[in-house]
Amino acid sequence: MLNRILSFLFGAALLVFVVWCFLAIGTQVHLTKYGLHHGGDYFAKLFPRSQADWRYALKLGPDLWQPLIETVQMAVVGTVAGMLLAFPVSFIAARTGSVPGPVIAVVKTFLNMARAVPTLIYALLVIPLAGLGAQTGAIAIGIATFISLAKLYAEALESVSVGPIEAVRSAGGNAPQVFVYAMLPQVFPLYLSTTLYSLEYNLRDSFVVGIVGAGGLGQKLSNAVNLFEWLDAGVIIALVIVLVNIVDYFSYRVRKVFS
Template sequence: MTMSKAERALDDLDAMRRGSTGTRVRFWAMVAIIAGFYAVSWNLAGIDLAKLSTGLPRLGHWLMSAWPPKLDELPLFAYRTAETVAMAAIGTTVAAILAIPMAVLASRNITPWPSLYYPARWFLNVLRGIDSFVFALLFVAAVGLGPFAGVLGIALHTWGSAAKFFADHIENVNIGPLEAVRTTGAGRITTIAYALVPDVLPVMLSTTLFWWEFNVRASTVLGVVGAGGIGQELKNSMDLLDFPRLFTIIAVILVVVTALDQLSGWLRKRLV
């Protein structure tokens, strides 16, 4: 027996209602899960608005006591800041150089040894997963206090991060030019040099500049663990509650970071 148009319309309406009910249930279940997640996170993070309300006036008092800034140690701060920039520059450069062969291994479309693809990716994940601050702490114990530990910490973390970015970009490039060069009988190195490098080099240089800029900011706190740079003076000022000196150091950091940010942005626009 065939169904009438009215019966079919009623069946379609019932199906839509059931689908709509299921959608609403899934929506509210998701809302409940997200709300529960943030409720637990709020508790684990120890959020205490009462402490904030009592701490803000104290912070305001410290800020007021930081004026006028201390300018008698500007040469020392300039030297420490130059140390920080140098740490970031050397660490980032070493990381970028090491990242290129690792990016080749970690790129599915060009890796010469496919069996090493996943181990290379896992190795990069380990480097990326450990912050430069933690690496610097470990190297302070290994090589002693000073900026060398900071350079090593920056280099290892940036190695993993930069190589991952390089590899992802290589995997997304158009492989047409690669195949065209391969058909001429060219070897793997020649193929990569002439068909791949011109395409990915601007992005690699731009990414390296970004990491240098990022590492200058990040390395300002490496002095907290004794890895040299302006962060060491920052920690000393905080330990002594010398807020005029602290204010001067923060101002120097902001000026240098802003200048490097503008320079890095200007260079990246001309590379990409």
């Protein structure tokens, strides 16, 4: 009975909270009206509307090539650096019986807390240290990737079934052999898919951190919007959509091969 009352109270409180959120945002409806009126114009300006616009958009290509490569490089460097750091740390964050419980608890708590911080915030924190540019973006992405992959790798290690480990040990295998033959084949598909997912997210993130000054296409977009160069902004956004989809497609294919 008490459980039912508590469930009811919890449900009611949740409903009140959601309604409160909507009411608070709803009072700012005039902004939406303003946005609809003017935003439509801005949105239309993102697209080429004349032959001259098309020619201009195509001419932008060579200027955007370098930032585009920079965006990809930031994502790749951040992902690989994060992965290399996460791999050893995941072993001291996984409950596999080989690391003392308190050590695991400390590492896991750190990873969980640090995971709450978005990549963008890391970029803002790194800018004073590394200055503006792609290096900052790569460092910020590397930190965020390290934190999320360490946790995900650790979870993959914890999900390993003990059967193959027993089999390799019972054949006289030592610890490195147990890892290579019994654990790696089990965790490799998970490691690969989480790393590739992380690359996909990092490509989006490398665009976003660019907006706060970490180089690449994001920075170009930020500049274009600040200078009201809407067509430039439109071309950049189109490039990002194409790029992200290409990487997503290849990542999907690779994951499928190894699943």
